[in-house]
Amino acid sequence: MTNFDYIIVGSGINGLVAGxxxxxxxxxxxxxxxxxSFGGCMSTEEITLPGFKHDIMAATFVLFITSPAYSELAGDL
Incomplete structure (x- = not known):
């Protein structure tokens, strides 16, 4: 059995940044x-017709790229 220091439930942007x-x-x-899939509301999915992909909640992306977390993690993304 593998032991973890932290288990994060949910892979939205907050869970991924915390991880x-x-x-x-x-x-x-x-x-x-x-x-x-990972990413929560910051993901791309086919929601209308096959082959048509949409960025779900794309407006929230700007909140992440202007955050201190992005400044710290950007080099690894």
Whole structure:
């Protein structure tokens, strides 16, 4: 059995940033997600017709790229 220092439920942007920051602090992190993809509302999906992809909640992207977390993690993205 693997032991983790932190288990994060949900792979939205907040869960991913928390996981990245904890990992940088040499913590063992597990992120679990119930859906088939990571990113939460910051994801691309086919929601209208096959082949037509949409950025779900794309307006929230600017909130992340202007955040202190992005400044710290941008080189790894």
């Amino acid at each position: 990245a920051m904890l990992s940088r602090a040499n913590k063992k992190v597990l992120i679990v997600e119930r859906s088939g």
